[in-house]
Amino acid sequence: MDIQISKTTNPKAKPAEGDLGFGRFFSDHVFTMDFTAEKGWFDAKIQPYGPFAIDPAAGVFHYGQAMFEGSKAFRGVDGKLRLFRPMAHAERMMVGAPRLCMPTPTAEQMVEACKALVRVDADWVPKSEGTSLYLRPTLIATEGFLGVRPANTYRYFIIASPVGSYYGGNSLKPVRIWVETVEVRAPRGGLGAAKAGANYAASLHAAVKAKKAGYDQVLWLDSSSHELVEEVGTMNLFAYVGNTLVTPPLSDSILAGVTRDSVITLAREQGVKVEERAISVKELKAAHAKGELKEVFGTGTAAVISPVGELAFANNETLKINDGKPGAFGLKLYETITGIQRGTVKDTHGWLMDV
Ligand SMILES: *Cc1c(COP(=O)(O)O)cnc(C)c1O
Numbered sequence: 001m002d003i004q005i006s007k008t009t010n011p012k013a014k015p016a017e018g019d020l021g022f023g024r025f026f027s028d029h030v031f032t033m034d035f036t037a038e039k040g041w042f043d044a045k046i047q048p049y050g051p052f053a054i055d056p057a058a059g060v061f062h063y064g065q066a067m068f069e070g071s072k073a074f075r076g077v078d079g080k081l082r083l084f085r086p087m088a089h090a091e092r093m094m095v096g097a098p099r100l101c102m103p104t105p106t107a108e109q110m111v112e113a114c115k116a117l118v119r120v121d122a123d124w125v126p127k128s129e130g131t132s133l134y135l136r137p138t139l140i141a142t143e144g145f146l147g148v149r150p151a152n153t154y155r156y157f158i159i160a161s162p163v164g165s166y167y168g169g170n171s172l173k174p175v176r177i178w179v180e181t182v183e184v185r186a187p188r189g190g191l192g193a194a195k196a197g198a199n200y201a202a203s204l205h206a207a208v209k210a211k212k213a214g215y216d217q218v219l220w221l222d223s224s225s226h227e228l229v230e231e232v233g234t235m236n237l238f239a240y241v242g243n244t245l246v247t248p249p250l251s252d253s254i255l256a257g258v259t260r261d262s263v264i265t266l267a268r269e270q271g272v273k274v275e276e277r278a279i280s281v282k283e284l285k286a287a288h289a290k291g292e293l294k295e296v297f298g299t300g301t302a303a304v305i306s307p308v309g310e311l312a313f314a315n316n317e318t319l320k321i322n323d324g325k326p327g328a329f330g331l332k333l334y335e336t337i338t339g340i341q342r343g344t345v346k347d348t349h350g351w352l353m354d355v
Pocket residue numbers: 070195231233234235236255256257258259260299300301302
């Protein structure tokens with residue numbers, strides 16, 4: 001792939017690594033590539049970060065043909081820059097896009113584009129523990145046309161945002177979760193398995209309600225019975241019940257998290273039994289009553305592991321999990337994954353790719 005690079009003549013001041021937060025700052029450049037039915041993907045370029053012009057009639061604005069990815073570039077303790085499982089992220093976009101009738105570049109091209117952007121913005125990869133350069137590849141329909149059909153033109157672009165440790169310090173902060181029984185994130189047969197912006201639009205209302213009621217996020221249940229747990233916020237969900245790690249099986253309403261896959265792999269390696277199967281709210285309550293619900297946590301690229309300290313139900317029932325503290329098992333997974341990412345734990349799975 002031939003990438004035209006035009007560097008900024010006006011680099012921005014970099015924020016202090018202690019104030020990064022999540023998604024508040026953007027690097028100096030953006031990668032873009034366009035698609036037309038006639039030409040395929042063309043015009044790959046890296047240019048100074050800034051607004052770009054899109055036809056107001058573009059499909060992305062009207063019919064929601066939009067999806068994205070989220071992965072990270074790390075500066076290892078040896079100073080070298082590496083991506084974590086970039087092929088898994090690119091392949092997920094390739095697998096998800098057909099559900100929205102969208103074309104994608106090849107996974108190899110998407111990874112090459114990520115690497116090229118990180119090389120140009122290498123100074124934007126922070127170095128303190130817990131920090132990284134978050135990459136946000138995005139795919140949108142750009143054709144200006146109001147008929148309802150898949151667009152004929154698309155743009156793939158990547159922006160990069162230096163991000164801090166999700167938890168500020170180093171200890172994981174357990175979240176309080178509202179179990180949502182009315183609204184759903186993604187119905188069966190819907191877009192839930194694709195990282196589509198539409199799923200996020202569907203999730204905001206319940207999340208805002210939960211925040212107003214004093215909770216951090218919602219636990220999503222399945223759209224037909226409202227009894228099976230699906231995801232927590234924008235993360236995959238795990239429950240450590242007895243001596244078994246349980247997570248809902250992948251389906252068309254669950255996003256196949258790369259962190260989910262890393263957690264399953266590492267847990268099995270540590271000799272922990274892992275089951276990918278349906279988990280009902282009833283089962284969680286029963287396990288809790290017997291003292292067997294040791295840990296519940298979410299997994300995702302941003303936070304890696306997010307312990308759930310409390311589950312709250314509409315009937316005022318609450319389940320306090322592990323006394324509201326992060327569990328030892330989730331903590332160990334967090335340390336292993338972030339250690340691999342930083343280069344202090346051996347990468348035995350080939351998850352890191354040099355930039
Ligand atoms: C992105 C995302 C996840 C986590 O995926 P990772 O690859 O682990 O970052 C989980 N659930 C939803 C709904 C998501 O959008």
